[in-house]
Amino acid sequence: xxxxxxxxxxxxxxxxxxxxxxxxxxxxxxxxxxxxxxxxxxxxxxxxxxxxxxxxxxxxxxxxxxxxxxxxxxxxxxxxxxxxxxxxxxxxxxxxxxxxxxxxxxxxxxxxxxxxxxxxxxxxxxxxxxxxxxxxxxxxxxxxxxxxxxxxxxxxxxxxxxxxxxxxxxxxxxxxxxxxxxxxxxxxxxxxxxxxxxxxxxxxxxxxxxxxxxxxxxxxxxxxxxxxxxxxxxxxxxxxxxxxxxxxxxxxxxxxxxxxxxxxxxxxxxxxxxxxx
Amino acid sequence: xxxxxxxxxxxxxxxxxxxxxxxxxxxxxxxxxxxxxxxxxxxxxxxxxxxxxxxxxxxxxxxxxxxxxxxxxxxxxxxxxxxxxxxxxxxxxxxxxxxxxxxxxxxxxxxxxxxxxxxxxxxxxxxxxxxxxxxxxxxxxxxxxxxxxxxxxxxxxxxxxxxxxxxxxxxxxxxxxxxxxxxxxxxxxxxxxxxxxxxxxxxxxxxxxxxxxxxxxxxxxxxxxxxxxxxxxxxxxxxxxxxxxxxxx
Numbered sequence: 001x002x003x004x005x006x007x008x009x010x011x012x013x014x015x016x017x018x019x020x021x022x023x024x025x026x027x028x029x030x031x032x033x034x035x036x037x038x039x040x041x042x043x044x045x046x047x048x049x050x051x052x053x054x055x056x057x058x059x060x061x062x063x064x065x066x067x068x069x070x071x072x073x074x075x076x077x078x079x080x081x082x083x084x085x086x087x088x089x090x091x092x093x094x095x096x097x098x099x100x101x102x103x104x105x106x107x108x109x110x111x112x113x114x115x116x117x118x119x120x121x122x123x124x125x126x127x128x129x130x131x132x133x134x135x136x137x138x139x140x141x142x143x144x145x146x147x148x149x150x151x152x153x154x155x156x157x158x159x160x161x162x163x164x165x166x167x168x169x170x171x172x173x174x175x176x177x178x179x180x181x182x183x184x185x186x187x188x189x190x191x192x193x194x195x196x197x198x199x200x201x202x203x204x205x206x207x208x209x210x211x212x213x214x215x216x217x218x219x220x221x222x223x224x225x226x227x228x229x230x231x232x233x234x235x236x237x238x239x240x241x242x243x244x245x246x247x248x249x250x251x252x253x254x255x256x257x258x259x260x261x262x263x264x265x266x267x268x269x270x271x272x273x274x275x276x277x
Numbered sequence: 278x279x280x281x282x283x284x285x286x287x288x289x290x291x292x293x294x295x296x297x298x299x300x301x302x303x304x305x306x307x308x309x310x311x312x313x314x315x316x317x318x319x320x321x322x323x324x325x326x327x328x329x330x331x332x333x334x335x336x337x338x339x340x341x342x343x344x345x346x347x348x349x350x351x352x353x354x355x356x357x358x359x360x361x362x363x364x365x366x367x368x369x370x371x372x373x374x375x376x377x378x379x380x381x382x383x384x385x386x387x388x389x390x391x392x393x394x395x396x397x398x399x400x401x402x403x404x405x406x407x408x409x410x411x412x413x414x415x416x417x418x419x420x421x422x423x424x425x426x427x428x429x430x431x432x433x434x435x436x437x438x439x440x441x442x443x444x445x446x447x448x449x450x451x452x453x454x455x456x457x458x459x460x461x462x463x464x465x466x467x468x469x470x471x472x473x474x475x476x477x478x479x480x481x482x483x484x485x486x487x488x489x490x491x492x493x494x495x496x497x498x499x500x501x502x503x504x505x506x507x508x509x510x511x512x513x514x515x516x517x518x519x520x521x522x523x524x525x526x
Contacts, residue, residue, distance in 0.1 A: 013278035020290055027294055031301050050320040071392045073385040075358050083329045099391050135390045143391035168314035178318035181305075214325030223329040229354040229385065230396070 054217040056172040061152070061211060061266070064234035064248035068271035070145035072097055074114050074129040076224035076233065081127070083212060083223035089126045090115045092198055094209040095149035095224055099131055100275060104139040109275040146276050147232060149224070150175065150196035150209035151257065151265030158188035158197060167206070173238075173266060174213055179205045193261045211235070332356060339372070342421060349422020354385075359420065382414040388496075398496070406459065407469035450512035452505060459497075464517050474520035481514035 048055040080086065080095050093115065101110045112119065114129045122132030135143065152175045159167050159175060166182035169175050182205040189197045189206055197208040212222035216235075220226075225233045236243030241250075245268075248254070254268035258277055269276075310316035335356045336343055346352060359381060360372045375381045379401070388398035401411045419425045461467045464474030473481070487493040488502040505513075 009278065013282075016278060016283065017286070020286060024290060024293065028297065031297055049316075050323045054323065056319070068393060071385055071396045072389065073358075075384075079329060079357065083327070101391060130384055131389065131391075133387065133389055136388075138390075140390035144393075145391050165308070165313040165315070168312055168318075170319055171311065176319065176322055178315050178322075180318065181315055210322065212327075213322050215327045215329075217323040218327065220327055220331075226329060226331055227355050227358060229351075229358060231353060 051217055056170055058239065059172040060238040061173045061216065062236065062238045062245045062249070063149075063152070063211065063267045064245045064254070064270070065147055065267060066232050066234070066248075066252075066270045067144055067146045067276075069230045069232040070097065070147055071230055072099060072131045072145040073229065074131070075227045075229065076147060077114060077129050079223040079227040080209070083215075084210070086207070087200060087202070090120050090129070092200065094207070095147065097131075097145050097147045098276075099143065099145050100273075101135050101143040102141045103135075104141050110135075111275075142273075144271070144273075146269070146272055147224075148194065148196070148257075149267065150192075150211075151194055151263070151267040152209075152211060154264035154266060155262060157191040157193060157261070157263055161187045161191040163187065174211050174216075175208075176210055176213060177205070177207060179203065179207075182206055193258050193263060194265075329357065335372075345419065345422040345425070349419075350424045351421060378414045378420075379411065397500070406467060449516050450509060452509045452513055453516060455501060455504075456513065456517075464520050473517050476514070476517055478511070478514035478518045481517060482510055485510050485514075 050056060074097055076095055077093060077097065081088070081093070084094060086092055086094055096113050096115060098111055098113045103110065112131075114131060118134065119130065119132050120126060123130040152169075152173060154169075154173070156167075156169060156175050159169055162168075163185060164181050164183055166178045167175065167188055168178070184199065184204040184206065186199050186206060189199055192208075197206050199205075200207050212220075212224075215222055221235055222233075225235045234244045234248045236245035236248075238246055238249075240246060248270075249268055252270045254270055255272065256265045256268060257272075258265075305315045305317065307316040308314065332346075332355055336347075356372070359375055361375075383399075383401065385396070386398055388400045392398055399411070402408075404411050405417070414420075415427065417426055419427055456464070456473065459467060459470045460473050461470075464472060466472035476484075484493065485502045485505070488495060488498040491499065502510075
């Protein structure tokens with residue numbers, strides 16, 4: 001008697017669970033059908049995306065930097081800030097320049113960037129940038145400048161960790177941020193191995209270099225490339241073998257920063273040495 | 278099944294249903310179109326207005342610059358570098374002139390250990406005459422093509438003499454104005470720059486060679502010596518040897 005009762009309970013349990021699961025399955029199927037409908041409506045036609053004059057499937061952007069030419073004038077930093085309306089203080093920047101100095105008798109390299117306090121004090125202002133001349137009277141054996149920015153990696157760590165899909169890699173190789181979707185968790189700022197991303201406190205979203213997407217989709221160069229007086233920065237389309245960056249990569253032995261991180265960056269450097277990372 | 282299990286399962290099922298429907302309703306329709314992101318964001322980002330204007334834009338309204346800037350040494354320096362990154366056309370059509378040229382020019386031209394050697398660099402207080410205060414850069418240099426001197430800025434009385442006089446028995450070669458600026462019209466020296474009049478020609482040539490190969494330490498002399506060819510150096514050596522040394526007087 002007792003056993004019978006238990007068996008009946010078990011059967012009942014299994015059948016009601018089965019019914020519930022079927023019900024959920026039907027709901028899921030119906031829901032996804034709904035979603036598919038909206039998607040198909042959107043991808044109708046073969047209009048060029050994202051703009052009528054620019055088809056992102058036809059370009060593969062890359063950036064080249066010749067660190068042997070950089071004079072550390074920081075015009076790129078100022079031009080980028082003006083072009084992209086970046087926050088005016090020294091700690092928010094989409095691109096920056098680092099100085100590596102080796103002193104005689106010192107094994108460790110000395111690194112400073114334009115956002116270093118001593119340099120800000122030397123320039124006298126948080127929005128005008130200059131490197132100070134602190135190594136003027138020291139015995140310097142080797143020194144050079146290295147400009148840096150978001151590397152727009154092929155396998156970006158920042159895209160992988162974004163919980164809401166606010167940052168993504170576009171089909172033309174640029175990694176972009178959707179400020180409407182960003183929730184400001186700063187996981188991407190943590191994840192980037194190059195420190196290229198930063199948080200904008202006032203807007204509550206993360207930001208970074210976009211290779212001046214609003215310029216390159218119109219056939220212009222990014223602001224930093226246009227302003228650089230020494231030709232350190234080179235930008236172009238890898239699909240075009242005569243573009244400046246294709247020639248840059250073809251004619252020089254290039255390297256990338258932190259290749260071991262697996263991010264596959266698309267900024268190629270000449271003239272950086274072992275301590276640059 | 279026991280009521281509490283059934284109720285729990287119903288509750289869970291209810292939550293899942295509500296969550297699923299909310300996701301479908303709240304997700305932007307362009308999401309998933311090209312990947313795990315809102316596809317409409319891309320045209321939004323691409324639609325920004327470019328602010329930074331290239332040289333072509335400025336040269337249209339300032340045609341007088343077409344004569345000197347595009348062929349000068351500053352042809353890679355965009356207008357905004359000196360006139361301001363956010364410069365827009367002023368109402369009277371004039372570009373804002375930078376006030377403190379020493380601060381502006383030394384942004385790129387101050388001697389710094391990390392700067393590559395091919396970049397012309399100066400040390401303040403040493404340029405153009407060692408020991409004398411550096412004057413405003415635009416006193417001597419035309420900002421749009423700095424290799425050209427501003428008219429009247431440089432003492433041109435040291436230019437090559439057309440006639441041969443007792444004081445200058447050898448005709449001065451064209452390149453002598455480069456030396457006279459720092460070593461004096463008679464090669465007598467100026468400030469920290471040593472006199473070069475009366476030097477034996479072989480010594481003169483040897484010293485210039487040492488500057489070229491870096492065996493004598495002077496950035497300015499290295500650059501100037503490299504700018505001369507062999508014939509010019511020999512002619513200068515002849516000329517300065519012919520001048521009486523200051524100690525002979």
